[in-house]
């Protein structure tokens with residue numbers, strides 16, 4: 001078995017797959033995507049012209065998109081954590097929640113962060129305001145969903161791998177109001193999980209690059 005992950009330790013979508021790999025102690029080679037690693041970046045661009053990370057390569061076979069990579073790992077490199085339940089009805093809820101974290105937490109979070117990286121004359125205030133409104137609405141909905149849940153859907157799985165990085169950075173970009181205590185408690189539970197703690201710690205050296213200024217916590 002030769003698993004390689006093209007990724008960067010500060011990227012929330014890379015955390016999603018790293019957390020899944022750490023959960024099952026799955027051996028893999030980390031291929032760093034960064035300006036000071038031009039060979040990795042060139043190889044990655046050949047494999048995946050869209051240049052999105054993470055990208056998994058399994059014995060030469062590329063697998064794209066964090067959710068699909070975790071589904072692939074569950075199928076081809078299973079471990080003690082299943083990530084997606086065997087029962088197809090339960091699996092629907094897991095996949096639904098995973099989409100919600102990607103589309104309605106990560107996407108608006110990336111919009112806010114990405115906008116801060118732009119030159120002032122290229123910024124999109126209306127798009128950022130819409131992203132903040134979407135995050136606020138999602139936090140409110142999620143607060144109701146997480147009232148009686150420890151993890152996002154049943155046992156720790158795919159959705160929680162997704163939620164960890166999404167909520168970590170979303171809270172930095174658009175703070176989760178204390179009124180949403182269930183979301184804040186879920187984020188804290190995620191951060192206390194060893195696989196997530198490891199991803200957070202590996203990303204610490206890059207915090208000065210957070211364009212909105214990393215808060216002095218977490």
Ligand SMILES: N[C@@H](CCC(=O)N[C@@H](CS)C(=O)NCC(=O)O)C(=O)O
Nearest residue numbers: 011012013051052053054065066067
């Ligand atoms: N839909 C992709 C999103 C991945 C993504 O947005 N990755 C970011 C890093 S967190 C990235 O590659 N950014 C580089 C770019 O946009 O060029 C997935 O689920 O894997």
